[in-house]
Amino acid sequence: MGAANTWDAMELADQAHQDHGSQILSSTLTIDPSLSPPDMNPRIIELCKDMFKKWSNLDDSRFAIERVSGGITNMLLKVSVKEENGNNVAITIRLYGPYTEYIIDRERELQATKYISAAGFGAKWLGIFGNGMVQSFINARTLSPPDMREPKLVAKIAKEMKRFHQLEVPGSKEAQLWNDIFKFFKKASALExxxxxxxxxxxxxxFQEVHNAILELKWLTDRLDSPVVFSHNDLLSGNIMINDDEDKLYIIDYEYASYSFRGFDIGNHFAEYAGYDCDYNLYPNKDEQYLFFKHYLQPDRPHEVPEEDLCRLYVEVNIYSLVSHILWALWGLIQAKVSPIDFDYLDYFFKRYNEYKRKKEEYFSLAEFYLPC
Structure with missing residues (x-):
C-alpha cells in the first residue's frame, strides 16, 4: 500500500470514529510479511506500542506473538499482552499480502468493514496501519472445507449469510461483480x-475464449434476475470461524465485500467446498444445496419453503458458480505474477477454468429447462 492509500485509509478511520463514536486507531508503520518470526516480532511489538499508547512503556517480554493462520493472500497473527494491572488482552493483526492492492480495493474494504463490524459480524475493528488492520481477537477456530458440509454448520452458515445480505452499506447499490471481472480480465490478459x-x-x-465465456455468462445471468444484496464474495472455509463451546459462528475478512448478486455469493461459497486443492467431488449435490437454501430463504421456517423457490435458487446459484470459476481463475493469473507466496497460482487458474468448462453445458442446459417456469 502506497503512502497516498495509507492516508486515505486513515481519513476513513477518522470518519468511522465520528460515525460510530468508537476510537479507530492508526499508525503509519508497515510490517514486511516475508520476515522470519525473530525479525518480525520486534516490529509487531513496536506497532502495538505505537497504536495502543497504554502499552507504550511495557517491556517487550509482556508480548507473545503467534501465527494464527495464513491463506494464500494474507497473514493473521495473534498478539497476547500481559498488562501492568495483570489483565491478559489479545488482539488480531492481519497483514495484507504483498501487492494485493493491485487486486483489492482497500478503500472499499475499509468502508465496508466499519459497517459490517458495527452490525456485529466478525471481530471488532480496532485500527489500521500501513499494510494491515488490527481487530479484536475471536476465540474460535477456523473451519476446514469438510466442516462446511456438516448439516448443522450448513444451517448456521446459511442463516448468517442471509443476515449479511440484509446489511445496508452506504454508497452505490449497483452490483460490482461484472466491473470486477472485466478489471481482472484486463490485467490478467496483459501479463509478462x-x-x-x-x-x-x-x-x-x-483470452479470446475467456472473454467470450465472460460475455456469454453475463448474458445468461442477466436473465436470472438475481437480487442484488450486500455480499461477502469470498466465503471460503478460511473466512468462517466457530466457537464450539458457545456454538457461535463468525464471518470474517471483507476484502472483496460489495453489493453483488445473491446467486454469486452462494454459488461462490459452494465452489469453495472444494478448497484450494480444487477437489470438485466435494461440490454440494442437489439435496445438500436444498438444505442450505431452506435455511437461507426462511431461517425461522426452513421446512416450509416452496419447492418452486428451491428450484429457482438452484438454477440461479449453479449458474453463478460458473461465474465464480471465471473470476477466481483470472485472480489466480494476476497472483501468479505479483504474489511472493509459495502457491501454484497458474495451476489454480487452469483448475478453476477447466471446472467452468466441465460444468458449463450441464448448467446452461439446466437454465434453459427451468427458466420458462
Missing part, C-alpha cells in the same frame, strides 16, 4: 512473466 516456463504456460491460454 520473467520465468520462461511460466510465460510458456501463460501463452497457452486463449
Amino acid at each position: 512473466f520473467d520465468d520462461a516456463k511460466k510465460q510458456t504456460t501463460y501463452r497457452t491460454i486463449s
Whole structure:
C-alpha cells in the first residue's frame, strides 16, 4: 500500500470514529510479511506500542506473538499482552499480502468493514496501519472445507449469510461483480512473466475464449434476475470461524465485500467446498444445496419453503458458480505474477477454468429447462 492509500485509509478511520463514536486507531508503520518470526516480532511489538499508547512503556517480554493462520493472500497473527494491572488482552493483526492492492480495493474494504463490524459480524475493528488492520481477537477456530458440509454448520452458515445480505452499506447499490471481472480480465490478459516456463504456460491460454465465456455468462445471468444484496464474495472455509463451546459462528475478512448478486455469493461459497486443492467431488449435490437454501430463504421456517423457490435458487446459484470459476481463475493469473507466496497460482487458474468448462453445458442446459417456469 502506497503512502497516498495509507492516508486515505486513515481519513476513513477518522470518519468511522465520528460515525460510530468508537476510537479507530492508526499508525503509519508497515510490517514486511516475508520476515522470519525473530525479525518480525520486534516490529509487531513496536506497532502495538505505537497504536495502543497504554502499552507504550511495557517491556517487550509482556508480548507473545503467534501465527494464527495464513491463506494464500494474507497473514493473521495473534498478539497476547500481559498488562501492568495483570489483565491478559489479545488482539488480531492481519497483514495484507504483498501487492494485493493491485487486486483489492482497500478503500472499499475499509468502508465496508466499519459497517459490517458495527452490525456485529466478525471481530471488532480496532485500527489500521500501513499494510494491515488490527481487530479484536475471536476465540474460535477456523473451519476446514469438510466442516462446511456438516448439516448443522450448513444451517448456521446459511442463516448468517442471509443476515449479511440484509446489511445496508452506504454508497452505490449497483452490483460490482461484472466491473470486477472485466478489471481482472484486463490485467490478467496483459501479463509478462520473467520465468520462461511460466510465460510458456501463460501463452497457452486463449483470452479470446475467456472473454467470450465472460460475455456469454453475463448474458445468461442477466436473465436470472438475481437480487442484488450486500455480499461477502469470498466465503471460503478460511473466512468462517466457530466457537464450539458457545456454538457461535463468525464471518470474517471483507476484502472483496460489495453489493453483488445473491446467486454469486452462494454459488461462490459452494465452489469453495472444494478448497484450494480444487477437489470438485466435494461440490454440494442437489439435496445438500436444498438444505442450505431452506435455511437461507426462511431461517425461522426452513421446512416450509416452496419447492418452486428451491428450484429457482438452484438454477440461479449453479449458474453463478460458473461465474465464480471465471473470476477466481483470472485472480489466480494476476497472483501468479505479483504474489511472493509459495502457491501454484497458474495451476489454480487452469483448475478453476477447466471446472467452468466441465460444468458449463450441464448448467446452461439446466437454465434453459427451468427458466420458462
